[in-house]
Amino acid sequence: MTATVIDGKAFAATVREKVAGHVARLSEEHGIVPGLAVVLVGEDPASEVYVRSKGKQTVAAGMKSVERKLAADTSESKLLEVVAELNADPTIHGILVQLPLPPHIDAEAVINAIDPAKDVDGFHILNVGRLGTGQKAMVPCTPLGCLMMLRDHHGDLSGLDAVVIGRSNIVGKPMAQLLLGESCTVTIAHSRTKDLPEVVRRADIVVAAVGRPEMVPGDWIKPGATVIDVGINRVEDRLVGDVDYDSCAAQAGAITPVPGGVGPMTIACLLANTVTACCRAHGLAEPEGLTA
Numbered sequence: 006m007t008a009t010v011i012d013g014k015a016f017a018a019t020v021r022e023k024v025a026g027h028v029a030r031l032s033e034e035h036g037i038v039p040g041l042a043v044v045l046v047g048e049d050p051a052s053e054v055y056v057r058s059k060g061k062q063t064v065a066a067g068m069k070s071v072e073r074k075l076a077a078d079t080s081e082s083k084l085l086e087v088v089a090e091l092n093a094d095p096t097i098h099g100i101l102v103q104l105p106l107p108p109h110i111d112a113e114a115v116i117n118a119i120d121p122a123k124d125v126d127g128f129h130i131l132n133v134g135r136l137g138t139g140q141k142a143m144v145p146c147t148p149l150g151c152l153m154m155l156r157d158h159h160g161d162l163s164g165l166d167a168v169v170i171g172r173s174n175i176v177g178k179p180m181a182q183l184l185l186g187e188s189c190t191v192t193i194a195h196s197r198t199k200d201l202p203e204v205v206r207r208a209d210i211v212v213a214a215v216g217r218p219e220m221v222p223g224d225w226i227k228p229g230a231t232v233i234d235v236g237i238n239r240v241e242d243r244l245v246g247d248v249d250y251d252s253c254a255a256q257a258g259a260i261t262p263v264p265g266g267v268g269p270m271t272i273a274c275l276l277a278n279t280v281t282a283c284c285r286a287h288g289l290a291e292p293e294g295l296t297a
């Protein structure tokens with residue numbers, strides 16, 4: 006079997022187009038421009054690249070982009086002031102504080118200071134709770150992107166066995182909640198899981214979010230399963246995922262490549278979340294196909 010390649014780059018382009026279409030309608034029909042603010046503390050080069058890319062794509066979709074760059078030694082109280090200002094700004098519908106934050110700042114306190122309605126990363130404790138109880142939430146971007154690709158490929162996910170490898174708050178846990186919401190039978194595997202190969206072999210859907218280069222070999226994959234590879238690992242001069250692509254593609258029915266799979270969907274979903282937050286703030290219908 007040779008797997009269908011799920012082209013995240015192309016899919017992300019269609020998501021961005023949908024977002025741009027919705028943004029244009031919001032402007033024409035209601036005179037509203039969605040706004041996204043990204044706050045960066047310090048000069049981590051990877052974060053700077055990511056923040057620039059978010060800003061560019063926000064503007065390309067027709068939205069307002071605000072970047073607040075703060076020095077690495079900014080105090081937690083100063084950062085909380087900036088968050089409060091953005092919370093109060095009616096032209097800003099989404100706020101994202103780029104992680105990681107310097108060690109002298111309590112990241113949890115900062116995230117929970119963001120207005121949950123503007124929390125486009127979906128990390129605020131209220132959004133985590135809402136997702137966990139099946140209520141309308143802001144959903145973390147990476148798992149939302151994975152869900153969109155899975156829905157697009159499978160249609161109905163109900164009853165499928167899904168194994169999520171990794172239990173982080175930003176990927177593994179919200180991914181599992183979303184799959185549960187789709188009525189999958191969900192297993193969360195992690196570093197202490199007994200006999201991981203056997204657990205993964207049961208899965209119709211495997212989502213790997215571990216951060217260990219190519220750790221999932223093809224012989225763990227049930228023939229025909231769908232493999233979503235969230236991992237981004239730099240090995241020498243190339244990027245690889247958490248699954249061994251060639252051997253997994255030989256077994257799977259469908260698979261996301263790295264790069265060009267989950268990665269491009271993450272920023273596209275950030276834009277989608279900003280439009281969703283904007284629509285909710287104004288009591289307008291949410292964009293179809295861009296939410297969980």
Ligand code: NAD
Binds near residue numbers: 171172177194271
């Ligand atoms: P994390 O380090 O917070 O969590 C990793 C998880 O993997 C942990 O829950 C741990 O229990 C589990 N784990 C570790 N070793 C294991 C093992 N041997 N067997 C089974 N489970 C094991 O990582 P994260 O933030 O969830 O990110 C995971 C990967 O996804 C990383 O490569 C990261 O770069 C990537 N990522 C990609 C995107 C994207 O946009 N594509 C976004 C976020 C993270």
